[in-house]
Amino acid sequence: MIKKIIKFEHVNKKFGKNDVISDLNFSINKGEFVTVLGSSGSGKTTTLRMINGLEVPTVGDVIVNGNNVKSCNLVDLRRHIGYVVQSIGLFPHMTIAQNIAVTPNLLKWDKAKITNTIKSLLNLVGLKPEEYQNRYPVQLSGGQQQRVGVARALSTNPPIMLFDEPFSALDAITRQKLQHELKDLHKKLNDKTFFFVTHDINEALFLGDRVMVMNHGKIEQLDTPKNIVSKPATDYIKQLLSTVNQNKSLWEQFK
Numbered sequence: 001m002i003k004k005i006i007k008f009e010h011v012n013k014k015f016g017k018n019d020v021i022s023d024l025n026f027s028i029n030k031g032e033f034v035t036v037l038g039s040s041g042s043g044k045t046t047t048l049r050m051i052n053g054l055e056v057p058t059v060g061d062v063i064v065n066g067n068n069v070k071s072c073n074l075v076d077l078r079r080h081i082g083y084v085v086q087s088i089g090l091f092p093h094m095t096i097a098q099n100i101a102v103t104p105n106l107l108k109w110d111k112a113k114i115t116n117t118i119k120s121l122l123n124l125v126g127l128k129p130e131e132y133q134n135r136y137p138v139q140l141s142g143g144q145q146q147r148v149g150v151a152r153a154l155s156t157n158p159p160i161m162l163f164d165e166p167f168s169a170l171d172a173i174t175r176q177k178l179q180h181e182l183k184d185l186h187k188k189l190n191d192k193t194f195f196f197v198t199h200d201i202n203e204a205l206f207l208g209d210r211v212m213v214m215n216h217g218k219i220e221q222l223d224t225p226k227n228i229v230s231k232p233a234t235d236y237i238k239q240l241l242s243t244v245n246q247n248k249s250l251w252e253q254f255k
C-alpha cells in the first residue's frame, strides 16, 4: 500500500490581510520526488515551510507521517525532516566535519558513530572526507558548500527532505551537475521523500516524479512531467511551457 507521508487538508495561509495560500489540498507518497514550480510570490516557500512547522496554516491541517503538525513537538518533527536552502547557512567558524556533526552532537551520539556518519555522508555527496572534512566553509566552492548542506541535512537520516531553491545561486554547469547528483541520490536513498521548490521549469521537469505547479497560492496541476508537458491543465502552465519554446527559437536564430 502506498503511504501518504505528507497531506495538506484545506490549508489557507494569510499574512496580515493577504491571502497567500487558498484551500490547498494535496498528498505526497512516501519515496516520491515532488518538485514545486511557480512564479515568484506564488506561495511555494510558504507551502514548504508549513511542512516543517516554520509557518503555521491560518486554517486547515498539514499531516506529516500521520501526525498533525499543529500538535507535534517541533524539535522532534524537524529531526525527521532535512532542510536545504539556497543560502546554505554553514557555520563559518566550524570545519565541514563539525558542521555535519551539529545535530548528532546535540543528540549525544558516540564519537565513533559521528565520525563514521561524517565520512559516509561526505562520500555520498561526492566529497572525499580526507580532503574536505577539516576545511572551513570559505575554503569550498558554492557547489561544494551546497553538497555539504545536503550532507548536513541528511545527518539524522530523515525520511523527508525539503529543498528550497538550493541551486539557484550556482552557475549553470555546477547547477546541472548537482541536479543529476541529487536525482541519483534520491534513487540511492530508497524511500526518502523529496519536496523541492524551484522557479526553473527545466529543473522541475527533470527532477520531479511529479511536478506541482502553483500560481497565486493555488495548485494549477500536480502531475507527472510528461502530463504537464503533454496535457497542461491551465493557461498559466501553457504560458510557462511557452517560455521554453521561446528559448529554443532564440537558439535557432544563432545557428
Ligand SMILES: Nc1ncnc2c1ncn2[C@@H]1O[C@H](COP(=O)(O)OP(=O)(O)OP(=O)(O)O)[C@@H](O)[C@H]1O
Binding pocket: 015, 016, 020, 038, 039, 040, 041, 042, 043, 044, 045, 046, 047, 199
Ligand atoms: N513572513 C511573511 N510576512 C508577510 N508576507 C509574507 C511572509 N512570507 C511570505 N510572504 C508573502 O507571501 C507570498 C508568498 O511568498 P512565498 O515566499 O511563499 O512565495 P514563493 O513562491 O516561494 O516566491 P519566490 O519564488 O520569490 O521565493 C508573497 O507575496 C510574500 O510577500
